[in-house]
Amino acid sequence: MSHGGGGGDKPMEPNLTPLLDLVLQLVMFFMLCANFVSDQINRNIELPEAVTAKSLDLTVRNVMFLNVNEKGFVVKQHISSTDVEGEPSGGGEQLLRTPLQIQRHLKSAFDDKARADGKKEAEDMVVIIRADKNTDFKGVYAILKEVKTVGFKRMQLRAIQSDKSFDQGKK
Amino acid sequence: MARRKPAPPEQSIDLPITPMLDMSFQLMAFFILTFQPMPQEGQLPLELPSIESVGGMQDPNIPLDTKPEEYTVEVSSAGGTIVALTIRKDTVITPIKDDYLETLRRELAKVEKPAAKKPTIKLEVADDLKYSVLINLMDACKSAGFDSIGVTPAKK
Numbered sequence: 030m031s032h033g034g035g036g037g038d039k040p041m042e043p044n045l046t047p048l049l050d051l052v053l054q055l056v057m058f059f060m061l062c063a064n065f066v067s068d069q070i071n072r073n074i075e076l077p078e079a080v081t082a083k084s085l086d087l088t089v090r091n092v093m094f095l096n097v098n099e100k101g102f103v104v105k106q107h108i109s110s111t112d113v114e115g116e117p118s119g120g121g122e123q124l125l126r127t128p129l130q131i132q133r134h135l136k137s138a139f140d141d142k143a144r145a146d147g148k149k150e151a152e153d154m155v156v157i158i159r160a161d162k163n164t165d166f167k168g169v170y171a172i173l174k175e176v177k178t179v180g181f182k183r184m185q186l187r188a189i190q191s192d193k194s195f196d197q198g199k200k
Numbered sequence: 201m202a203r204r205k206p207a208p209p210e211q212s213i214d215l216p217i218t219p220m221l222d223m224s225f226q227l228m229a230f231f232i233l234t235f236q237p238m239p240q241e242g243q244l245p246l247e248l249p250s251i252e253s254v255g256g257m258q259d260p261n262i263p264l265d266t267k268p269e270e271y272t273v274e275v276s277s278a279g280g281t282i283v284a285l286t287i288r289k290d291t292v293i294t295p296i297k298d299d300y301l302e303t304l305r306r307e308l309a310k311v312e313k314p315a316a317k318k319p320t321i322k323l324e325v326a327d328d329l330k331y332s333v334l335i336n337l338m339d340a341c342k343s344a345g346f347d348s349i350g351v352t353p354a355k356k
Contacts, residue, residue, distance in 0.1 A: 045217040052224040059231030070238070077332035081342040082242025157243075162332035165280070166325050169334075170353060183245075188335055190242035 070159075071096040071104055071122075077162035079188035089155055093138050095176075097160035101168020102126050105134060128171055135179040152182050159187045244338065269319040271311060271346075273304070274354065275337065277326040282333060301340045308344035320348040327353060 074096050096104040103125040125131045135156075142151040156176050160169050176184060274286040284294035285304055293303050313319060321341045325334060334351070341349050 045221055049217055049221050049224060052221065052228060056224060056228045056231060059228065059235055062235060062237075063231060072236075076239075076241065077335040079242060079244060079335050080339045082244055085241060085243055160331050162330065162335075163280075164331040165327060166329045166331060166334055166351075167327035167353070169331050170325075170327075170351070186244040186246065186335070187241050188244060190240045 070094075074098060074104070074159055074161045075163070076159060076187055076189050078191035078193070080191050080193065082188045082190045084190070091142075091150060091153060092155045092157055095156060095158050095172065097158065097164055097169065097172060098124075099161040099163040101164050101171070103131050103134065103172065128175055131172060132175045132179060135175055135181070139179050139181065152180060154181060155183045155185055156181050157185045157187060244335070269317065270322055270350075271308070271319055272322045272324060273308075273337070273341075274324045275326060275329060275334075276354075277329040277333075280328050280330040280333070282329070301336055304337070305340045305344045308341060308346060311344075313345050318347065320350060321346045322350040322352060324352055324354045 098104050105123045105125055125134055139151050139154070142154055158169070158172065158176075160172075173184070271288055273288075274284075275282060276284040276286070282296050282300065284292060284296065285300065286292050287304075287307055291307055293300055293307070297303075308321070311319060323334070323337060323341070325337075338349050338351075
């Protein structure tokens, strides 16, 4: 009867394959959660906080985003070199400064939708306004007026959901 | 006598896992460092009335052919911050303290709101008021039980 002694000189290596699987799972998670540049969400815009803001209704698909910076200009994501409305602001964005530019942008979207799906669908399109918290009311009001003038009937204002109470002072 | 060639020894192919693991760690580090969780966004739905009105925004549940009682809240501001709130020209909240929103909410909560004819709020807002302050005011009005809130520029 021999007792197992040194069974040879085979080096003991840990099995790295499951570790690699796990690391790839984590990479997939962070890739899926990564927020790349999008014409819908503009990270430079800081939304105000609202206690009564409702959770987003993700079933609504017929939407149009308007990002408004603190100067009251609509930030439009630059799509192609032929899209010359507005002034470029760098980073693939264009600023729509005047009410006429904003109205043209809205009218273009309204007409495109009406041509594709009918006027009713265009009127039912929800215009989502993401305005910076430091924007003056005058700028926001001008945009609301243009939205109404073009023919849209439904709008949403976006805000960060807050659970603060009113006596915590929000001047 | 034919000799059989001995079968070649079996060779196992080992994939170099360690460099692949290193690259995966590099990728993961990149995505972890660039990961930015988005704050939870909420929505404040509005519907524009079909008839021409002075900048009115209205809750879709209020039919336009009724005439609810209207409460006007005048918002006076200087440099983007509120200096006074006047409710229906008789209740004035000034000077503006830190709990002015709670005070506004309490004053508006005293208003009777019958189910058949719910009153509406009209906020008359100065042009230079910050948008965040306007949202806070709309918040306070909604918390006081008013679903229909209109916003117009202040009369000059």
